[in-house]
Amino acid sequence: MSGAGFILAINFVVAGLLAAAFLTVALYDAKLTAARWFALGYGFGMAYFGIEFMIYMLGSNGPAVVFSFAVVLAGMALFNVGLAQKYSVQNPRTTMAVTFILSVVVCTLIQDQPRTSFWRMLAYQAPYFAMQVIGVWIVGFSRARGRLDTVLLVLLSASALQFLSKPFLMVVFGGTGATPQDYLSTNYALFSQTLSTIFAIGVALLMLVIMVRDILAAVTSKSETDTLSGLYNRGGFERLATEALEHAARRGTPFALVIADLDHFKAVNDTFGHASGDRVIQAFAGLLKGAAGAPPIAARLGGEEFAIVLPGANLIAARLFAEGARAAFSARPIEGLPADKRFTASFGVAELLASESLSGLMRRADEALYAAKEEGRDCVRVSRPAAVVAGLLAGRAK
Structure with missing residues (x-):
């Protein structure tokens, strides 16, 4: 197995662990609906890594690549739904739906373009950037934002920008391979997968810390509140x-x-x-x-x-x-x-x-x-x- 393939396998396991972590939070408190969406989003991420690994092992054509692209983009959209729930911001479902549909169409159309094309890679990565920017917008428009939430805003912004950097990284690291099966054997794949893993784990762990903070604050508030009057005890x-x-x-x-x-x-x-x-x-x-x-x-x-x-x-x-x-x-x-x-x-x-x-x-x-x-x-x-x-x-x- 190549280095990129090993990273892909790690990503699969990590995505599953993060999905399980968010699901545990959701089961702890049924009111934390955002955690369910986060769990579902990372569940889609787990499916994406599984599909990428199958493409590498068995070989596939354009439709499988488009499907893989759609799965990860859907996972990001689900994560944004969770962000909207968490920060009490109106869910931009229409914007995300339009972004998703247009992105899948564009991804389908560029499959016949050379994989070494800078513009093909830009068209492939831009939808990820756009979906991540929607997440940045959600957190940015939150009225209740503390220090950790501001750090999340910065991290999401950096994660969005890293998608736009990938066409340039492709040029630096010598391309993505002649076929989808060759992708995981390239230096670009190793660096790209590692970079994506760092941001995905960073965002997820910070989101978990924020949710634990909110849970502790709610527990403290409940323990210090007089139930009859609604005032402090x-x-x-x-x-x-x-x-x-x-x-x-x-x-x-x-x-x-x-x-x-x-x-x-x-x-x-x-x-x-x-x-x-x-x-x-x-x-x-x-x-x-x-x-x-x-x-x-x-x-x-x-x-x-x-x-x-x-x-x-x-x-x-x-x-x-x-x-x-x-x-x-x-x-x-x-x-x-x-x-x-x-x-x-x-x-x-x-x-x-x-x-x-x-x-x-x-x-x-x-x-x-x-x-x-x-x-x-x-x-x-x-x-x-x-x-x-x-x-x-x-x-x-x-």
Whole structure:
């Protein structure tokens, strides 16, 4: 077996392993439909390498070469469908279908051209380039793109360009052989197959890493989310609030915390039932998320107690936020409960002090909340630093 034939056999096995890897991801989570398309795409790649090997071993004519070409192009199209699913971009099925049909027609027409022709090779490789560019377009138009996704974009772009480089490589390495059977015996085949393998494996492995990243992010989000309210639970809140607090401390920007507690919530459950109590919690959670903007770091700390951090807000701004939320909630009817029934909440507000930890900030906000409860509920109270309180008392004494 030639060196190119050996690479082709390796490609066959690698394509099968990658298809199995994506299929495993798809079986892990049925919602990851993109993984199914990736698995199918690399399954077509596996079939392509098998067909190429059969052409080399048994010998064949033009139709088999066209069929081999169509299989790999279809595999690339299926991969693009997976990309569109993954990045929530409209599937360019019409563009891909037209590209596929025209490409197969062109591939059929060039079979009578000399295999050493530069233009024949360019016409053969250009459809691969075009289909890969569609994948680049899909990732490029994604609104949610992180660092790894940007690396994927660059890698897909480089992979597309390598198809256009092959006509030049053919000239450099002495051609593709006089017949399809001679192809795997050429130096060009060895280099071309190796280059394609590097990009195919690189794209697949990076895509797997991206999907694992997304799975881990989803698992983390699920473990840190309160299922009833849709807000963070205490663990998720403390993690994100600590990160936001440290960021504010480094930049020297204000940072405030609001803690709220639904008033007489036990009476709501006792009077209207727990299902109605759940609706009250959901209504208050929705109000917090809507009032804070995106993305809010808001949580249901437990029971009827909630918290929300306001990066960039000082004590005055945080109090205004709390007052607005209090007034909006007290005027808001709750679906499924009497139209004239209204519910209220009490709020405690604190602004971050120099060198203060999240626990210290939460303690002061909680003390302010306790004061709001003691002073009649349905109100907002703020936690002032001891030095400010002492100054106010001294002023009154004068």
